[in-house]
Amino acid sequence: MSLIFFACVVRVRDGLPLSASTDFHFNQDFLECRRRLKALSSGLARYPSRGTAKGRNLSIHFLSSGDVACLAICSSSYSTIMAFCFLEDLLWEFTASYDTTTINLASRPYAFIEFDNTIQKVKSQFNSTRGSRAKASWEKVEEELKFQPPVQLELEDTELLNGVTNGGPSGVHVEVVPSYRMQPVTPLGILSLVLNIMCGALNLIRGVHLAEYSFQEDHEGIGNVIAFFVPFLACVFQCYLYLFYSSGRKVKTFVLLFCVCFCNIHLYGLRNLWQIAFHMGVASLSSHQILARQLLEKQPDCGV
DSSP: OOOEEEEEEEETTTOOEEEEOOOOOOOHHHHHHHHHHHHHHTTGGGSOSEEEEEOSSEEEEEEEETTEEEEEEEETTSOHHHHHHHHHHHHHHHHHHSOHHHHHHOOSTTTTGGGHHHHHHHHHHHHHOOSSTTHHHHHHHHHHHHHSOOEEEEGGGGGGGGSOOOSSSOSOOOOOOOOOOBOOOOHHHHHHHHHHHHHHHHHHHHHHHHHHHHHHTOGGGHHHHHHHHHHHHHHHHHHHHHHSOOTTHHHHHHHHHHHHHHHHHHTBTTBOHHHHHHHHHHHHHHHHHHHHOOBOOOOSOOOO
């Protein structure tokens, strides 16, 4: 019977195991495969985002995105497409549960042991579910694998990852990032976008006019020019963060809000209190909308 025997989540930069399914198989082939998976996880940064290490009875599949990667030990007869469906589902669940900062600050193995329950749940769905519930995901992953095939390894090659790489795939890596769907845009969110664009335009216009004067007459005013251009860029990035998913959204949002507030306080004299309050208020509204718009709950459509 084709099965997923083991799955884990690791940090890409150093191979630190973050979470894993609690599976106990004392078969010698499985234990050997686990040892090779550990060696492979320590060298994932050298490989493209998708790969398969084939063995006679068992194979290792891996999928990485950004700071984390998911790996699975499957029967060699298990569908490669379905294995990557499973890994994409697992990776989505993990990145939706933990932000980049939390992942980077992890200092001990299996720091997210509570995620083991999610791994077991998803693995159980793939091992036991029948039917074609994953047809849409199957077709999507199948197309991605045709466009960007996973790097093919022999299971024995994983030993080389702890030492010097052989002439393997160590060139340019093409990152395949899972697609994230956000909650629908709200009317208040649209209002914040419009106000943000207006504030960004005002900052750009004032900054350009002041720059023309400063470079010709008063070089001491360059600091004020910067104080107009920085909020302009912050407004642009706030619009981007609201519309598109980005890791570390919370940290980026607060940094942008701080930049807008600090620069507007610096511009006191060139702007009155009402204007400063308006720009800071729009930035605060935009920050609230960015943090309020979350990822959509992923539908369980990757079963077999």
